[in-house]
């Protein structure tokens with residue numbers, strides 16, 4: 117019989133029962149916090165964790181790892197950025213290593229299912245890092261690459277110990293007998309509440325039917341929802357529910373949330389000022405409602421020489437992963453991400469936790485390789501396994517800007533969860549269009565922002581439950597007006613045709629880079645850093661050199677301070693005792709990638725290619 121753990125994580129005599137565990141306040145717990153070694157993990161994993169400078173386990177790791185090592189099913193809800201990946205990867209790896217000391221037979225023992233390809237890549241990389249000292253004993257495979265079935269088959273023919281995949285890919289491989297789950301021991305669902313919203317319901321049911329009895333299931337999520345109950349019913353035996361909401365508190369003080377209520381044109385004006393005058397400093401993630409919007413904002417920024425790169429479902433997966441990696445290495449400062457899932461699944465009637473989204477019964481995504489693709493969304497070549505507001509560990513994000521509000525409070529939670537991660541500071545700034553101003557600026561209006569105020573009210577209620585507050589952020593309108601004609605000039609230059617062409621050009625370029633250069637980059641990995649994704653796209657937009665600089669006469673006498681009625685300003689972008697952004701891991705040394713940078717690495721790359 118399984119034994120359950122008591123509140124200190126020690127095994128107790130009582131039998132396992134479903135229960136809700138809450139935590140001690142952080143301060144009380146600090147004195148008795150176990151180290152990674154004390155959690156009972158394989159020493160080689162502890163060594164790898166130390167190599168990553170994880171000093172001590174986070175709350176979710178302290179709670180979940182001992183339970184998972186005991187063989188219990190765990191359903192865990194913990195805030196975004198709290199370290200859930202290590203909380204499930206480490207015990208699964210440790211258990212496999214332990215078994216292998218007595219039974220070296222190769223079989224796929226662990227299956228980790230994630231909703232997006234980006235997340236699969238991230239989890240796979242985490243596994244690679246954690247197995248740095250036992251790489252020969254653990255073999256992992258990721259099934260989301262854009263590779264042929266034959267290649268995937270050969271990957272699986274090596275019988276990986278762990279497979280990371282989206283449910284669609286996993287089922288496709290099981291169904292084609294490339295992947296055997298016959299001896300599976302561990303099943304993990306990361307971002308579990310999302311897998312059904314992504315239309316993976318049928319894949320999940322199929323997978324559940326292929327599992328042997330007694331598979332240990334770990335489900336991780338930042339929000340609880342009705343979908344989790346469904347999954348729990350399908351996969352779990354007697355799960356221990358870890359609801360770690362008490363972790364909200366100490367760390368949350370490092371997240372500051374603002375909203376700006378303004379008209380549709382003012383949103384562009386304020387954004388221009390924020391980024392041109394660097395009122396917000398540090399790496400920034402800007403969320404917009406759709407793909408066109410991301411290009412429009414990028415082209416608008418280009419008019420002012422503000423560099424940014426776009427991230428959307430249309431770009432090839434290799435490009436998307438590269439953009440995230442390079443952002444994390446400090447090469448880009450601004451990513452404009454279109455949060456299309458928020459649009460597709462956002463439910464305006466839903467409110468926060470437990471919000472009910474309508475999940476469509478969909479065809480298995482395993483059919484994505486087949487000819488028949490009946491779903492409407494297929495038409496525009498979007499990757500349905502795309503997602504960046506959930507789960508992706510954008511490192512060191514100083515600010516999340518909701519240029520367009522999401523359409524649900526839950527989507528807001530996940531977007532802002534990209535900042536203030538792992539104990540760092542961050543701000544969230546959201547633009548909210550008041551109802552009476554919606555549709556008043558025809559050039560920039562979009563439908564999804566019609567109910568911004570309603571969403572804001574829900575967001576505020578949801579955040580209040582977590583003892584968090586959104587503060588209004590007011591700009592000094594009279595000072596801003598001096599910049600208005602520049603904003604209008606720039607907006608006029610970004611025509612629909614320019615957006616369409618930029619979108620097509622970037623897509624073409626990225627496809628070329630992604631496919632043609634893949635082999636070259638496999639052989640020359642360092643060259644990849646020379647390919648930037650925040651180059652200028654606006655060749656068809658009217659060039660207005662005068663907009664690139666801010667003349668002194670436009671600035672208020674008191675400097676940029678006078679533009680703000682309160683200071684968002686510099687985010688103390690330091691983890692206590694940690695390194696600052698300049699020293700982000702992997703940042704190329706001795707090379708300047710500054711905004712408006714002097715060197716264009718892409719040019720450097722081309723020259724080199726020619727020279728060969």
Ligand SMILES: Nc1ncnc2c1ncn2[C@@H]1O[C@H](COP(=O)(O)OP(=O)(O)OP(=O)(O)O)[C@@H](O)[C@H]1O
Pocket residue numbers: 169170171172173174177194195196197198199200201202337338506507508509511533537538
């Ligand atoms: N014990 C630790 N000490 C220091 N940093 C850690 C620790 N555990 C994880 N991290 C770091 O914290 C960051 C967030 O971790 P992770 O991505 O696992 O969070 P998450 O809870 O899965 O977030 P989300 O809900 O957004 O997916 C990562 O950069 C990770 O490397």
